[in-house]
Amino acid sequence: MSEKVHVLLSEEEVEKRIREIGEQISRDYEGRSVHLICVLKGGVFFTCELAKRLKIPVSLDFMSVSSYGDDTKSSGVVRIVKDLDEPLEGKDVLIVEDIIDSGRTLSYLMEVLRQRGPKSLKLCTLLDKPERRVRDVQVDYVCFNIPDEFVVGYGLDYAQKYRNLPYIGVVEL
Ligand SMILES: O=P(O)(O)OC[C@H]1O[C@H](OP(=O)(O)OP(=O)(O)O)[C@H](O)[C@@H]1O
Numbered sequence: 030m031s032e033k034v035h036v037l038l039s040e041e042e043v044e045k046r047i048r049e050i051g052e053q054i055s056r057d058y059e060g061r062s063v064h065l066i067c068v069l070k071g072g073v074f075f076t077c078e079l080a081k082r083l084k085i086p087v088s089l090d091f092m093s094v095s096s097y098g099d100d101t102k103s104s105g106v107v108r109i110v111k112d113l114d115e116p117l118e119g120k121d122v123l124i125v126e127d128i129i130d131s132g133r134t135l136s137y138l139m140e141v142l143r144q145r146g147p148k149s150l151k152l153c154t155l156l157d158k159p160e161r162r163v164r165d166v167q168v169d170y171v172c173f174n175i176p177d178e179f180v181v182g183y184g185l186d187y188a189q190k191y192r193n194l195p196y197i198g199v200v201e202l
């Protein structure tokens with residue numbers, strides 16, 4: 030079965046905003062390098078696009094956490110599916126996520142990664158749904174605040190579909 034998807038943020042809007050955030054991060058980290066942590070799977074498209082826009086030295090690592098499975102509602106239990114390959118001690122670490130919704134995933138992840146001794150730990154997200162928050166998360170860089178709707182595209186899925194859409198869309202369920 031195929032769902033209807035309407036455009037919330039066009040490809041042009043998304044890419045323009047990522048360029049802006051990339052410039053801001055490049056200024057903030059001037060003279061340093063940044064260790065990006067891409068949170069799989071959803072964060073992969075945003076991470077690639079953002080990394081290309083950074084004008085500072087970048088290293089990359091990947092982590093996979095899951096709380097939604099194939100559902101549109103969080104299970105409430107965050108699971109590390111794949112851990113990082115490298116230690117974080119002494120690094121300026123920037124977590125790159127596709128979306129912060131309830132905040133459960135990121136409050137858990139920030140806590141886990143903080144204990145690994147990075148020099149600094151910040152968070153960058155493509156999308157934020159602040160009105161859905163049940164856990165407090167300090168977000169350093171937000172591309173877009175969005176309303177409480179289930180979105181897909183630019184890495185975000187519905188039952189593993191639509192990650193490859195080049196824009197952010199809303200699934201009409
Ligand atoms: O703020 P929360 O309510 O915790 O939701 C945010 C999380 O949900 C999505 O991950 P998902 O579990 O769907 O995994 P995926 O990226 O592999 O699709 C997204 O990538 C975030 O990690």
Ligand SMILES: Nc1nc2[nH]cnc2c(=O)[nH]1
Nearest residue numbers: 130178179180181185186
């Ligand atoms: N695809 C998708 N995953 C999410 N995880 C948390 N919120 C969302 C959302 O709106 N869409």
